[in-house]
Amino acid sequence: MAGLYIHIPFCRKACHYCNFHFSTQLKNIQPLVDAICQEIASESLTFQHPLQTIYFGGGSPSLLSNKQLSQIFEAIQQHFNLSEIQEITLEANPEDMNLEALTYWKSLGIERLSVGIQSLNNSELQWMNRSHTAEQAIKSLELAKDIGFQNFSLDLIYGSEKKSLLQWQHELDWVLSVGVNHLSCYALTIEENTPFGKWAKSNQLIAPPDEHAEMQFHYLGQWAAKNHWEHYEISNLSKPGHQAIHNSNYWAGKPYLGIGPSAHSYFGSSRRWNVSNNAMYISGIQIGAPNFTEEILSQNDIVNEFLLTQLRLNKGVNIQQINILYPGFEEFKRPIIEKLKKKSQIIEEGGYWSIPSAARFLSDAITVELMIDED
Numbered sequence: 001m002a003g004l005y006i007h008i009p010f011c012r013k014a015c016h017y018c019n020f021h022f023s024t025q026l027k028n029i030q031p032l033v034d035a036i037c038q039e040i041a042s043e044s045l046t047f048q049h050p051l052q053t054i055y056f057g058g059g060s061p062s063l064l065s066n067k068q069l070s071q072i073f074e075a076i077q078q079h080f081n082l083s084e085i086q087e088i089t090l091e092a093n094p095e096d097m098n099l100e101a102l103t104y105w106k107s108l109g110i111e112r113l114s115v116g117i118q119s120l121n122n123s124e125l126q127w128m129n130r131s132h133t134a135e136q137a138i139k140s141l142e143l144a145k146d147i148g149f150q151n152f153s154l155d156l157i158y159g160s161e162k163k164s165l166l167q168w169q170h171e172l173d174w175v176l177s178v179g180v181n182h183l184s185c186y187a188l189t190i191e192e193n194t195p196f197g198k199w200a201k202s203n204q205l206i207a208p209p210d211e212h213a214e215m216q217f218h219y220l221g222q223w224a225a226k227n228h229w230e231h232y233e234i235s236n237l238s239k240p241g242h243q244a245i246h247n248s249n250y251w252a253g254k255p256y257l258g259i260g261p262s263a264h265s266y267f268g269s270s271r272r273w274n275v276s277n278n279a280m281y282i283s284g285i286q287i288g289a290p291n292f293t294e295e296i297l298s299q300n301d302i303v304n305e306f307l308l309t310q311l312r313l314n315k316g317v318n319i320q321q322i323n324i325l326y327p328g329f330e331e332f333k334r335p336i337i338e339k340l341k342k343k344s345q346i347i348e349e350g351g352y353w354s355i356p357s358a359a360r361f362l363s364d365a366i367t368v369e370l371m372i373d374e375d
């Protein structure tokens with residue numbers, strides 16, 4: 001089983017923290033949609049795994065017109081067998097969630113919305129240059145529920161200088177009151193080539209100390225435990241039985257095909273990523289010479305990738321499985337495992353190594369200790 005990811009690289013405004021690939025030149029959407037449909041057709045000739053999930057991400061796929069979205073849907077239906085599909089997700093921003101669009105999305109078979117809420121504080125939303133207000137976000141969810149959507153994931157950002165612990169607690173309480181079943185929570189990171197990155201460089205923005213985000217991350221874990229949510233991946237939480245299938249398949253190492261500029265694909269022994277430039281992407285597709293970079297994964301890459309994904313998960317790394325991927329791994333890394341266990345940064349239980357919740361905020365540094373150096 002496999003996943004299909006479609007990247008729609010357009011946004012109404014550029015959020016000040018965002019370093020994804022997108023453009024705000026909305027007049028160029030149609031040629032890109034045409035190229036995406038062409039890429040779907042050509043990739044379907046070689047990518048022959050049955051699809052289990054489809055994910056429209058971006059950018060802001062919710063700003064596509066009904067006609068453009070159905071054009072992409074028709075291309076997918078024409079070229080892939082969808083009889084085993086279990087989840088179709090569309091990333092939606094609150095300002096695009098009107099009666100007409102929501103009704104149309106539902107009619108296409110989209111049953112899961114990943115909504116970019118980010119904050120319920122209007123001054124924080126404005127500071128981040130989001131295109132919506134907190135009131136709009138709340139109303140958009142109510143409207144979607146009235147139309148019959150039941151499956152929502154909300155994106156929230158924590159750890160900014162504008163978000164106090166009290167505000168974060170209030171936002172998480174609100175999540176319980178709106179009846180959603182999935183959350184993706186990201187610590188605000190200041191990326192170099194973003195407005196926030198530039199402000200930080202010129203001292204117009206001083207990031208709060210790490211402890212600020214760390215405290216909010218710990219609160220998130222406590223909130224999940226208290227309310228019987230599963231904090232199943234470092235940034236993802238769900239009510240039992242509502243883990244995201246598409247993303248869980250990434251972490252389980254299943255293959256996926258990425259369509260659109262900057263989209264990544266994974267085929268087990270290789271990965272590929274499309275050019276992060278809309279004009280170059282379109283021209284490559286038009287002349288039958290797609291612009292992408294491909295990497296054949298070495299055994300070390302495969303092991304490191306396995307560690308990176310599995311240590312983000314609650315259940316952790318299956319020790320037997322990593323010994324199969326890299327014979328002798330356990331013996332080789334045993335001294336480091338013992339050191340991490342003493343520091344309460346790794347738990348060994350039931351044949352798995354996992355990072356306990358109190359140390360999860362440090363998971364990147366812990367994972368690096370276990371990775372295999374390139375030869």
Ligand code: SF4
Pocket residue numbers: 010011012013014015018019020022058059060093116
């Ligand atoms: S955060 Fe989302 S809406 Fe904002 S610029 Fe990035 S992709 Fe677009």
